[in-house]
Amino acid sequence: MKRIGVIANCNKPHSEAALKRLANKARDAGIVLVTCDQTGDLLPDPDRVDPDRIAEGVDVMMALGGDGTMLSTVRLLNGADTPVLGVNLGSLGFLTSVTEEALEHAVDVLDQGQFALSERTLIDCSIIRDEKPVARYTSLNDVVVGWGTSSRVLILGVSIDDDDVAQYVCDGLIVSTPTGSTGHSLSAGGPIMHPESPVFTVNVICPHSLSARPLVVPDRSDIRVRIVDTPKNKQALLSADGQGEFVLETGDRLELRKHPHRARFVLLPEYSYFSVLRQKLHWRGSSSRDE
Numbered sequence: 001m002k003r004i005g006v007i008a009n010c011n012k013p014h015s016e017a018a019l020k021r022l023a024n025k026a027r028d029a030g031i032v033l034v035t036c037d038q039t040g041d042l043l044p045d046p047d048r049v050d051p052d053r054i055a056e057g058v059d060v061m062m063a064l065g066g067d068g069t070m071l072s073t074v075r076l077l078n079g080a081d082t083p084v085l086g087v088n089l090g091s092l093g094f095l096t097s098v099t100e101e102a103l104e105h106a107v108d109v110l111d112q113g114q115f116a117l118s119e120r121t122l123i124d125c126s127i128i129r130d131e132k133p134v135a136r137y138t139s140l141n142d143v144v145v146g147w148g149t150s151s152r153v154l155i156l157g158v159s160i161d162d163d164d165v166a167q168y169v170c171d172g173l174i175v176s177t178p179t180g181s182t183g184h185s186l187s188a189g190g191p192i193m194h195p196e197s198p199v200f201t202v203n204v205i206c207p208h209s210l211s212a213r214p215l216v217v218p219d220r221s222d223i224r225v226r227i228v229d230t231p232k233n234k235q236a237l238l239s240a241d242g243q244g245e246f247v248l249e250t251g252d253r254l255e256l257r258k259h260p261h262r263a264r265f266v267l268l269p270e271y272s273y274f275s276v277l278r279q280k281l282h283w284r285g286s287s288s289r290d291e
């Protein structure tokens with residue numbers, strides 16, 4: 001690992017100090033740091049490139065911030081198989097695997113090649129209107145159809161592999177990857193899935209039926225969501241990984257499937273997914289080393 005791409009959330013209080021520590025460690029190890037955004041204003045003597053070239057010629061990307069910084073970094077790579085290592089500059093996140101205190105240790109691990117890689121499924125979502133594609137999104141966490149300025153309900157029709165599932169009267173719907181199962185879907189009552197599980201979750205938000213429950217389906221499935229009805233003065237909005245909002249209309253169709261590319265996360269030898277869950281979710285019985 002001789003060239004490391006760096007993206008940081010520069011609004012984090014400790015970002016400048018962390019970037020200086022990273023620069024000092026990289027210099028001692030003979031590693032070149034590469035960046036493409038305002039990170040370079042805080043990172044001493046970086047190699048600056050255009051954003052669309054950041055994945056070229058770097059061995060790994062380091063995302064310093066929180067889970068949002070990880071999502072931004074994956075979007076920036078735009079399907080490149082460059083692995084990503086997340087360093088949390090706050091409380092431990094679900095996606096970031098390294099604490100701020102372990103920053104220098106993480107550089108040593110990268111330099112020595114002693115890490116593991118975790119491959120994560122991405123969602124490819126196309127929006128079809130009048131039988132023509134009008135937008136397309138790639139998501140690491142989830143695709144969400146939700147409400148706008150009104151509290152009135154939506155009617156959404158769901159089918160999987162051309163087999164009709166149900167027509168839901170609801171506030172919205174979440175299609176989640178295993179990586180995103182601990183995000184919006186979890187807060188809406190969805191299951192926790194190990195991030196390398198080959199599945200998707202379809203989770204209805206506040207359905208007007210007590211029998212509606214989250215569905216876990218194989219990630220080889222083609223999932224279709226039809227906007228059956230949107231009441232007047234109500235905007236049905238689509239967001240991908242919480243970014244941007246596309247206004248949906250009655251009759252629109254979402255087509256969701258597994259993206260041909262995967263995101264790749266760097267995990268240090270001591271990383272434990274279940275330790276993260278114990279800490280973040282405050283599970284009783286957590287061992288003392290996690291507290």
